Amino acid sequence: MTQQETPVRKVPVACTLNGQQTEFLAAPYQSLLEALREVVGLTGTKEGCNDGNCGACTVSLDGRIVDSCLVLAAEVDGRQVDTIEGMAPPHGLHPLQQAFLEEAALQCGICTPGFLVAARALLEREPHPDEHRIRLWLAGNLCRCTGYDKIVRAVQRAADETT
Amino acid sequence: MHPFIYVAPRTLDEAVAVLEQHGERARPFAGGTDVLVQLRGGRFDLDAIVDMKGVPEATTLELNGSLRIGAAVPCYQVYENSAVAAAFPGLIDAASLIGGIQIQSRASLGGNLCNASPSADGICPLIVHSTVAVVRGPQGERRVPVEEFCTGPGATVLERGELLVALEVPAPARGFGAAYQRFIPRNEMDIAVAGVGSALTLDTDGTTIASGRIALAAVGPTPLFAAKASAFLAGKPATPETFAEAGEIASTEATPIGDMRGTAEHRVELVKVLTRRTLAVALGRAQANR
Ligand SMILES: Cc1cc2nc3c(=O)[nH]c(=O)nc-3n(C[C@H](O)[C@H](O)[C@H](O)COP(=O)(O)OP(=O)(O)OC[C@H]3O[C@@H](n4cnc5c(N)ncnc54)[C@H](O)[C@@H]3O)c2cc1C
Ligand code: FES
Ligand code: FES
Numbered sequence: 001m002t003q004q005e006t007p008v009r010k011v012p013v014a015c016t017l018n019g020q021q022t023e024f025l026a027a028p029y030q031s032l033l034e035a036l037r038e039v040v041g042l043t044g045t046k047e048g049c050n051d052g053n054c055g056a057c058t059v060s061l062d063g064r065i066v067d068s069c070l071v072l073a074a075e076v077d078g079r080q081v082d083t084i085e086g087m088a089p090p091h092g093l094h095p096l097q098q099a100f101l102e103e104a105a106l107q108c109g110i111c112t113p114g115f116l117v118a119a120r121a122l123l124e125r126e127p128h129p130d131e132h133r134i135r136l137w138l139a140g141n142l143c144r145c146t147g148y149d150k151i152v153r154a155v156q157r158a159a160d161e162t163t
Numbered sequence: 164m165h166p167f168i169y170v171a172p173r174t175l176d177e178a179v180a181v182l183e184q185h186g187e188r189a190r191p192f193a194g195g196t197d198v199l200v201q202l203r204g205g206r207f208d209l210d211a212i213v214d215m216k217g218v219p220e221a222t223t224l225e226l227n228g229s230l231r232i233g234a235a236v237p238c239y240q241v242y243e244n245s246a247v248a249a250a251f252p253g254l255i256d257a258a259s260l261i262g263g264i265q266i267q268s269r270a271s272l273g274g275n276l277c278n279a280s281p282s283a284d285g286i287c288p289l290i291v292h293s294t295v296a297v298v299r300g301p302q303g304e305r306r307v308p309v310e311e312f313c314t315g316p317g318a319t320v321l322e323r324g325e326l327l328v329a330l331e332v333p334a335p336a337r338g339f340g341a342a343y344q345r346f347i348p349r350n351e352m353d354i355a356v357a358g359v360g361s362a363l364t365l366d367t368d369g370t371t372i373a374s375g376r377i378a379l380a381a382v383g384p385t386p387l388f389a390a391k392a393s394a395f396l397a398g399k400p401a402t403p404e405t406f407a408e409a410g411e412i413a414s415t416e417a418t419p420i421g422d423m424r425g426t427a428e429h430r431v432e433l434v435k436v437l438t439r440r441t442l443a444v445a446l447g448r449a450q451a452n453r
Contacts, residue, residue, distance in 0.1 A: 008167065028168050065268060071269070072169055118265070138263075139264075140265045
């Protein structure tokens with residue numbers, strides 16, 4: 001780069017990650033996705049497109065779902081991040097995870113963590129969404145294997161079972 | 164990606180100072196849903212990103228008859244605010260269709276405007292609402308009507324050190340209604356082949372149009388105000404015939420190109436159809452607002 005160089009130092013990030021106070025160092029240009037996977041070592045969050053289209057990297061940031069590839073790690077200092085790793089209770093599975101297994105809502109599984117984190121956010125807001133609402137809510141998540149029907153059924157099943 | 168620093172100013176003055184210092188090598192950052200994608204795509208390099216989300220003026224949504232939308236307010240905060248949603252359904256049309264839920268958690272209408280994409284969904288509804296962009300720079304504040312803000316694909320009136328503070332949307336007059344629609348080949352998560360925003364204000368008789376505004380997306384180098392079609396509406400009866408004629412006129416103001424998303428001819432037809440449809444929705448909203 002010919003232009004004047006600004007020294008780029010790593011920045012400390014302290015956030016609540018899956019309920020636990022966590023501190024790490026990230027490059028200021030590093031995405032939250034990359035920091036989660038490569039700095040913190042939580043590889044459950046997946047990279048599909050790295051440009052906001054596929055939703056594989058979905059995490060919850062202060063209770064809202066975001067594409068972690070389009071968030072800078074430096075931004076989450078002082079905030080609450082929840083990833084797929086925090087979803088299951090200590091023993092067993094989250095009802096959505098169980099429903100995905102029972103409905104065979106995954107094949108290669110790359111999209112699954114993103115779908116689960118996104119679907120959880122929906123059910124927390126609206127415990128009984130109809131099919132249209134589920135499809136609309138999950139429009140930011142792509143799956144190249146399942147054809148979506150099984151995913152939608154799994155979300156409906158989890159909603160029915162957690163009345 | 165060229166390494167850049169992350170700056171999180173707490174005041175507008177601080178943000179302006181960083182932007183002025185770096186010039187083209189720094190950019191404001193709201194949701195990042197355009198700028199991070201463009202950086203990764205190698206469209207440009209930056210030395211600094213200036214996160215506007217710590218600046219109070221850029222993050223507040225204020226409804227006081229008129230609406231002030233901080234430049235970095237994410238779309239979901241606009242459409243989840245029930246008072247805003249009730250008073251400005253034409254803006255909600257756009258805020259709720261930009262990207263999917265994950266994108267809407269981050270993407271701002273301010274970023275949508277400053278990114279100046281010809282196909283941006285947020286800009287036409289702002290134009291038909293006669294929105295003013297509040298700009299702050301080294302020389303102080305200036306106000307720019309949204310229809311004059313974009314100067315070409317990805318280009319705006321912003322000068323070195325300037326940033327968008329907020330969007331000021333005037334209080335809708337009695338009998339005002341607005342709507343935005345776009346055409347995409349999918350149901351969601353796609354870029355507009357064409358988009359139209361329309362607004363009209365009904366006369367006290369409830370059937371004559373006192374004034375109207377029409378704006379077009381993805382049919383020119385920037386989202387554009389269709390001046391002739393807008394002027395045509397004044398004094399006309401609010402009927403399907405009037406709306407169809409407005410669509411014909413608007414289609415002559417469009418200067419579309421053909422690309423992978425659609426041919427120029429297709430886009431011209433879409434302008435006619437979407438103008439009719441958005442005027443019909445705007446009429447319904449105008450009648451509900453009398
Ligand atoms: C998957 C996906 C789907 C999308 N779908 C749509 C869609 O349906 N319709 C649509 O219109 N767009 C869409 N977009 C594009 C994008 O989400 C929108 O344009 C969004 O509104 C940009 O807002 P932002 O806050 O993320 O902007 P940012 O990326 O933060 O900023 C965008 C540009 O504006 C500049 N900027 C930001 N804030 C300021 C400020 N205060 N002052 C001066 N300049 C500023 C930045 O420097 C940058 O150049 C999509 C993007 C993705 C990734
Ligand atoms: S990897 Fe983030 S949306 Fe695809
Ligand atoms: S299971 Fe393979 S992408 Fe969804």
